[in-house]
Amino acid sequence: MRSNFRYLTNWMRYYGVDHIDGLIADLGVSSHHFDAEERGFSFRFDAPLDMRMNGRAGMTAADIVNRYDEERLANVLYLYGELKNSRKLAAAMVKARALKAVETIDDLLQIVKPFMPREREKKDLARVFQALRIEVNHEMDALHEMLEAALKVLRPGGRLVVLTYHSLEDRMVKNFVRSGRMDGKVEQDFFGRKLTPWRAVNNKVIVPDEEEQRTNPRSRSAKLRIAEKL
Template sequence: MEEEKIYHIPVLKEESVDGLNIDLTPDGTYVDVTFGGGGHSREILSRLGTKGRLLGFDQDQDAERNIVNDDRFIFVRSNFRYLTNFLRYHNVETVDGILADLGVSSHHFDDSERGFSFRFDGALDMRMNKRAGITAADVLNTYEETKLADIFYLYGELKNSRKIASVIVKERSTKKIKTIGEFLEIIKPLFGREREKKELAKVFQALRIEVNREMEALKEMLQSATEALKPGGRLVVITYHSLEDRLVKNMMKTGNLEGKQEQDFYGQFLTPYRLINNKVIVPTPEEQETNPRSRSAKLRIAEKK
């Protein structure tokens, strides 16, 4: 258990696993699409019957250190966007519950070599999967100014996104931006001291989302989850920012990512889900105090009709 705590403390552990309603089908098949430190997975396994099965997805090789030694557990070294492919590979047709904790683990923020945090100097990497893909440095040094501005506006909700992009393009024309320290020197003057930390967090969030194609992956996973769940199966998702929360809310309420309410001939709303909690569940003040990462967390639960 100590390893998991070092890696990261799971957010809303009890509430999210309660949401899977395992008591109803203890010998069912469940998926934790964000294995990470294994905290949620261990809690699921503690409630499963002897014939129950759990698949845990994670693309980060660091997560492999936390693999649970349990015959009922299968670790899938992959991004959760490939949920359908790997369920098929493991001969799983449908599942009883899917859990997703969309937050970045404290392990990533605390590892200076990964480049997720502006608290440390280090390489501008930010890849969840260190074995593939572009880095944050690649984004900053190669993207056109308009594309950079779009990323900071759409993924960071930064009002001065154009100015940030302009300054980056000007600076990189003389010298490549390679480290967090170099990047901070360029962008810090654009923010007032009182809001500096919040604005920098938004900049880093935007870059991380772009590097890991997080929005595209989430959309694919939500669509795959809807197809994979059995009637009565539960989808349990913890979100941390408005962009991902909007997609999850839309899917659970309407069955599509745009949030379009479709009706049948009689005016009944067509949706594959029934909401279990109309109001989002948030961590208790005690959890927020002991685990600062949980402060922006929102839990949504829906049941497949």
């Protein structure tokens, strides 16, 4: 079905399914989204600053850049883009939008590029776009809800397989597999034994080999984690 995986339990209830034996979640944005100029996901093209997975609902990236106050913008860029100069970037956006609304990718690039060293420009631009995309689509909230739902719907012995593409996603999945909690804190019983609902199937994260990265460059940041419900 065409839906957000945060609604996993709703759809299972709709189809009369109580429990499942396995769940595979590929968290990557589809290549179609990046390659469709009009969707506004890539700084390779000039297009409306959109970035919505569902083009029929929700705020666009332009809405966020033009409406969020400076502190909130800085937090988005820092938390979801891990940009050290997030406050400078946010201040520049607020200053620019006071003169003219930021509506296109080119508008945004003209604002942020002066703050990026040439040798890191593409990487930093990718982080800006990642941060806005995550905020537009509530991606971290959706992942949080999906992981909690997986714990409820998987049968004992069932497996959770998650493919992540950036450090924020991977950190959340790693913590959840380790402890059953998003913060990664492992609870213990009276005797000091670890209480966790999962067993990590692969103690070492699985990453693409050199051949796969060569034939599919977009796989280079992928990380695969597998856990079995106890």
